Amino acid sequence: MLILNCPCCGVSGEETEYHAGGEAHLKRHSIGSTDDQFEEYLFMRENPRGVHLERWRHNNGCGKWFHAARCTQTLEVFGTYSAQTYEPPKEIKDAISAKRPGWTWRTFS
């Protein structure tokens, strides 16, 4: 069972306390966007076997959204961080790089 630390309220809880919200850092396209951009936003996913940046909601807790960096092959959680960001903070990137050298994610690494 996953144990996640909510960066919003500071509580550590088991996954039953949270709701998984899918891939993080998607670019949200809107009115005036092309079909390609909408397809990218709505459907295309990285779905890696390895480092995955994802959204979670602390459903049975503070109710806030946050992001987590996790390995889909080992279920290891590298860290959680605020959702108010376009990419993970340096300490999260360093924590991932320490365990998974050379990892990449779309446009950053």
Place this chain on the structure above:
Amino acid sequence: MKRYSAFAIAREAFRHHSGWERAWRSPAPKSKYDVIIIGAGGHGLATAYYLGKNFGITNVAVIEKGWLGGGNTGRNTTIIRSNYLQDPSAAIYEKSRSLYETLSQDLNYNVMFSPRGVLMLAQTQHEIRGYKRTAHANALQGVPTEWIGPGRVKEICPIIELNGPRYPVLGGLFQERGGTARHDAVAWGYARACSDMGMDIIQQCEVTNIRTSGGKVVGVDTTKGAIECDKLGGIVAGNSSVLADMAGFRLPMESVALQALVSEPIKPAMDIVVMANTVHGYLSQSDKGEMVIGGGTDGYNNYTQRGSFHHIEETVRALIETFPMLSRLKMLRQWGGIVDVTGDRSPMLTKTPIEGMFMNCGWGTGGFKAIPGSGWAMAELMAKGESPLTDEFSMWRFKEGKFIDESVAAGVAH
């Protein structure tokens, strides 16, 4: 290949069973094939089989990183049905179900197809409307299903509790010609038939790279060396996104864990398949007597082939409300598989941005029932470049908005 028959069993009984031969060969890979299929699960082997049988293409290799049928083919709950709402789905699943009816004779391998009937329970008013609509759609599609009331449900499934405290049983959608089959035997039977046609089945051979030249596929790099090919079929279920990444494109897909479990064996108690989609529980009794139970998926991306325990707990808790006798059973085994779920919960049988490379994936939580039909259609797509059964299942339907929306239409379960 020596054929299996009653006579063969008698003959071998008189000579200490010394005459049985291996069901399929395990050759080293050749340097080039006309077609390479990645993934020796049910769908991959069925595709290879129908390439040979229907189109005479037998210079084929099926390569597999683990062992044959060791992925989702050997991890599902073996349910076969074709009661879908949308026409493209009904067409390919009904083709599949009808092929299952004669598969044992076709392959000379007993896949133990048991058309015992599949019942999908309606436990909310919404499900009643949904299943009646499906029954009408099935009538137009030529797929025999019927809506039945609670009295008939109790008649064909006596162990059911109709008046459960949370979700009483209000009726159900019954497909009498659905059922189950032995999942391993489906993979083994196809493998034996493919090997007999001269195809190479290469296990423990992982693809590490897809070679392309000028936008066209020319071969694959594997842990057993490079192999060239003219056409490539990627049929790797939960690992489809990883394979697509090797070829440099992305898929509208996420991989999640789906779990199942079996009880200790008991005497025959239920001779149909029951699916309770509202509470995410699917139940049938195997020939060994085990109650085979399927549950729901985890919510997060996962490649570990094991799921979260609380989903097992939820599934069992929900099922014992509808089947109180299950509360006295010990559970023997639990396992998980990685299912490839697309944006509209329907599969993709499709060309790709790489010329000569095809993908058959996205069967999600319901691929076993589709194996023969999927192989049949995929073989046609790979041999001729088009197939009426796969027209609607292209990977570009998401950009065009032409979804095959079975997720909302048919309840959750596939």
